[in-house]
Amino acid sequence: MSTASAQNDSNAERTTTSRELPSGFITPIAFGTVLQPLNSSMIAVALVGIRGAFDAGTSVTWLVSALYLATAVASPAMGRIADVFGARRASLAGFALVGLASVAAPFAPNIPLLVVCRVLIGIGTAAQYPCGVAMVRRAADELRARSGNALATLAVCSQVTVALGPTLGGLLVGALGWPGVFWINVPMVLIGIAVMLRWGPADPPLERTGRLGALLRIDPVGMLLFTVALTALMFWLLSLADVVRWWWLIVAVPAGIATAWWSLRRQEPFLDMRLLGQRALSLTYLRTIVTYTAFYCVFYGIPQWLEEARELGPMGAGLVMLPIPAVGVLSTILSTRLQRTRGPWASLVIGSAALCAGGLLLVVPDVRSPIPLLLAIAAVLGLPNGFNNMGNQRAMYALAPSEHMGAASGLYRTSQYVGANLAAAVLVLTLGVTPTDAGLHRMGATITVIALFLLVTALIGASRARRP
Template sequence: MTVRKNEKLIILAVALGTILNPLNTTMITVALPSIQKDFQLSSTDISWLIASYFIISAIFTPLIGKLSDIYGRKLLLLIGLVLVVVSSILAPLSPNMPVLLAMRGIQAVGTSALFPAGVGVIRNTIQHNQNRVIGTLAVFATTSAAFGPTIGGMLIQFGGWPVIFYVNLPILAIAIGLTILFIPKDRKNTCTSYKLDILGIILFSLFITTWMVFLLGLEKGVQIGVLMIAFILTVIFYIFEKRQSEPFINVNFFRKNLNVALIFGQYILSTVIFFAVLLSFPTFIQSVLGASSQMAGIVMLSLSIFAMIMTPLATRWIERKGYRIPLLISVLLGFMGVVLLFTVKDNAALVWIGLVLAVTGVSNGIQNIGLQNLLYTFIRVSESGIASGLLMTSRFIGNILASSIYGVAFASGMNVGNMSIMAIVLVVVAVVMVPGMLYVTKHEKKSRKNMV
């Protein structure tokens, strides 16, 4: 009865934790020019600052999901919140890049705990409308990501880049208080035995990091040795995980259906375009166009807010027309958006920049919700948990690839010429998405029929 009475406060506690990962992911994009200047960093260094966050998140999100099942959701939620507190206090005091990188790593571990542990809390304590509540958490996450650059841009005006870490503290104070007071104590799990795939985790970490090293090294040429190591580690990881009864990443899930694997691939490519644009434009607006961080944050809102607005609109559109037409139009809009990047010059009006970003935002908004919903038409209800985890991993991989593109394209500095180099890469990505989208939407009616 007490839990039912405190449901809204429990949901609020989880929601406040859930927003921290996407908020800190996008808020830092506006701070990159200041961080780069203060620590004399290259674009490659900045890429590692961003990508390391996603590599750690990709490793710890599924890991902590399983650990929370073993040791308790409330405990892991509190540990995650405390880690973010520590990093948010110490990161602004970083004297150099390695310390800042370490603090961001601690923050990534902490925020990685909050979503899986939080969803576990919801499933254990909220007895009705669980799917609606979890959907609301997704809206919280999307909203915080949308407003991240704007919040960061406005705060930097008053206290420089360190302020983007301090903004977490009031959110954390409320979340910790609500968690301690209102989330029920964990029940000891004695019914199920668990096995952590330690070697799988190590192999995943190694092959993701090695691919990152290879991609960031492309600016100096193709490193054959690193490429071979990355490829071998990937194959070893796949073979090893395929044979595990409780794998870290369920690779067998992809083998069941080519459509499922392609949807994850499309989601990765869609994320690459969106995050590469999100990552590069705050710096371009400040360094090339000479605008303030506050103005950069306002202009960047065009990208994220249109992506957010399109989510409910695309849902209704898909319900009426099916998946094929909306998703194909989204791909064409995505192609148009990256082609428009070639029109961005050093004398471009901020209004025009906003319009260019809006096109990419609309495209991503349709693809984000469309691909997620299309995925669930191809899988059984019992596989939803696996699919959700892999979808989140796909998003992290897309973010890592986008960080690599940023590092290579802007290795010699932020300018119009290098923006065109990034645009060329993204045009290729957009073109590759067209046949993939044609294929995955070709069988949508058949898949729906089979799922009934």
């Protein structure tokens, strides 16, 4: 069966059933996906303690960047491993890696080894989302059930965890010191392994080629080429916020060309360029990159302005930001219901329009603006999160073939972190080193331009989807 016909058959199954996947199936999958956002957000409140413990300087910022880099690079790789070895096996291996690295991290003698532990945690947490989506897709196809609630649960868990991460991290650092943000992973990993073994969907048996044959199917050469290309690209994107280091791009471009060349020569490549050749799927990844560029500008830029220009302090800034994840959870639920009848494009149109409105509103406040106004703006900025996230996620899910769902969802995750690195450069160019009202207004105008681009593409997509 061709990729197109398999995709059409799968879509037909999902549109002819009214049954959702059972909640008992979703719980073990969702539990694992909270590890990445939790580890990415908790570390922010531990950096001061780590800097003091190791008498370090700005090198501690690599504890943040290393996790994002590792997750961006490892997500497609772990997704491919899930496609070949089985999603539950890959998820359990990821849990084990996170547990071992978290046990070792508090005993690291210096910052470089602590960064290594963060890289390993990033690789382990990177497995959970693509493995989860792959398990959802396989179960939905086998049970002829809808997957909307399952995908929504994954999105809600991520948004809630990111919001609660700094608060939980503050409590842990206050009680256990900076090692607390690593110790917390240990019981979570043990619970995750137990839940996955008890309720996680079993993998199909490995093919007769055995583990060695399965390892070769992963395409280690293609994986290495892709890793070199993406790592160099991410380092170049990171440099845009400071001094641009063009040599990373000189490495990234030929490595990317080599990855494409190798992929087209293999029957089962690690990164199937024929899959990326599907225009609609490639545009979905591009939309995701652009969407998350705007999202991370909001997520990182507004707190800086609230703390330094509005002088609310970390706690006050955190409270003002709370409406963003709260409304994001609500919009995720609304988007899930909307997509049952209207598909992903309606969600993307609403999300892009809401992001445009939020960007325009950021041109309004100044250091004298009342708190209720800031809370209202935060609520509006929370609205596009659920609609855009669910719309892009659902589009990727519908377009990618079932047998490549792990790798495809891993690339979706990578697209998010490419957007995060682009956002760092955008914030330097707009908000500046010292946040001011003018900087906030420039950031809002930039987000508005991004949202207008997303809105136009969403309207075009919706128009094409209505054609017979």
